[in-house]
Amino acid sequence: MDKKENNKSIFKSPYMFLVPPLLFYLFFWFFPVLISLIQAFTSIDGGFSLENFRMMFQDDLFAEAFFNTLIFASVSIVLQFILALSLALLINRKFKGSKMFLFIMLIPMAIPPSAVGILWNTGLIQTGWINSFLSITGVQNLMELMGIASGPVIWKQATGLQAVFMIILIDTWTVLPSVMIIILAGLQNFNEEYTEAAKVFGASRSQALRHIVLPIIKPTIITALLLRLISGLQVWLISVMIFGFNTVPFLLERIVFYTDQVRTGVYSYKLSVTYSIFVVVLVAVSAFAFVKLTKTKDWSGANE
Numbered sequence: 001m002d003k004k005e006n007n008k009s010i011f012k013s014p015y016m017f018l019v020p021p022l023l024f025y026l027f028f029w030f031f032p033v034l035i036s037l038i039q040a041f042t043s044i045d046g047g048f049s050l051e052n053f054r055m056m057f058q059d060d061l062f063a064e065a066f067f068n069t070l071i072f073a074s075v076s077i078v079l080q081f082i083l084a085l086s087l088a089l090l091i092n093r094k095f096k097g098s099k100m101f102l103f104i105m106l107i108p109m110a111i112p113p114s115a116v117g118i119l120w121n122t123g124l125i126q127t128g129w130i131n132s133f134l135s136i137t138g139v140q141n142l143m144e145l146m147g148i149a150s151g152p153v154i155w156k157q158a159t160g161l162q163a164v165f166m167i168i169l170i171d172t173w174t175v176l177p178s179v180m181i182i183i184l185a186g187l188q189n190f191n192e193e194y195t196e197a198a199k200v201f202g203a204s205r206s207q208a209l210r211h212i213v214l215p216i217i218k219p220t221i222i223t224a225l226l227l228r229l230i231s232g233l234q235v236w237l238i239s240v241m242i243f244g245f246n247t248v249p250f251l252l253e254r255i256v257f258y259t260d261q262v263r264t265g266v267y268s269y270k271l272s273v274t275y276s277i278f279v280v281v282l283v284a285v286s287a288f289a290f291v292k293l294t295k296t297k298d299w300s301g302a303n304e
Contacts, residue, residue: 033277033280036273036276036277037277039269039270039273040052040053040270040273040274040276040277044266044267044270052270052271052273052274053274053278055267055270055271055274056271056274056275056278059254059271061246061249061254062254064249065249065250065251065253065254066251068164068248068249068250069233069235069250069251069252069282071161071164072164072167072168072171072232072235072250073229073232073233073235073286075165075168076168076171076172076228076232077225077228077229077232079168079172080172080175080176080179080228081179081221081224081225081228083172083176083180084176084179084180084183084224085183085221087105087176087180088180088181088183088184088187089187089209091105091180091184092184092187092188102184105176105177105180106177106181107177108173108174108175108176108177109174109175109177109178109181111174113174113237113238114237114241116170116174116238117237117238117240117241117242118241120170120238120242121241121242123155124155124156124166124242125155125156126152126153126154127152128155130153130155131152131153134153135152140152156242156243159247159248163239163243163247163248164248167235167238167239167242167248170238170242171232171235171238174238175228175231178224178227179224179225179228182220182223182224182227183217183220183221183224185220186217186219186220186221187213187217189217190213190216190217194208194212194213194216195208195212195213198211198212218294222291222294222295225290225294226287226290226291229286229287229290230283230286230287233251233252233279233282233283233286234252234279234283235250235252235253236250236252236253236255236256239253240253240256245257245261251275251278251279251282252279254272254275255272255275255276255279258271258272258275259272
């Protein structure tokens, strides 16, 4: 009877709710990553080898893809945090029309990434809606008078860092609402009595924000930025849809390129798998370093 009761208690345990997601991660994340890890250290002959990593590091676009990925993740996370925090603080003041403003700001979040690529791709061509808007508003004439442009801007001819920063702006337009809504949720759960008490003791609005509000909602901010950091290190779709492959390389773009575009059998497969493991390690190390750095940093500025 004791064994039957123990079995019943196990099945009634709340930990049983963890079984479905655990099985999901085992089959759709852990096992594929484990197989990829084995393949990355396996030569074509079937033995242990570092040849795949040597091929990856010798890839003509590896260095540029690695640099572009780091630049994109670093700049986008700072830019999106500043804009998202500013918008969240503005909406949290609950001015007249703030709900409509919030609704408008959330629209880009509802657009699928592929649709975002199509939308901006049609805008960045020479006869696209961006140049039409600049012409209608007179900005085009102003740019020509200032010597910035000598005709309609050919946006898709951008290369190097110019193209990376263009993708950063497009990505910011797309994901800014998701970062803003997380920070806004933290602000709306914040007890305003703390800032009111600070003002009674002579603190300004900026001082209250810096020394009271931000340290209290720090876990919310860290969550939002961590999600953006992980997503930023995996950028590729917008770049490919606007510029195509190889023009503005990113690490994840290299994986897709060697998986779908290069048909060299086992060589392209090995290279794509090796890139995948490299991205997984980069994301894990970056996320761990980010969490450690933000946890040890004093956000209240008490030492200043």
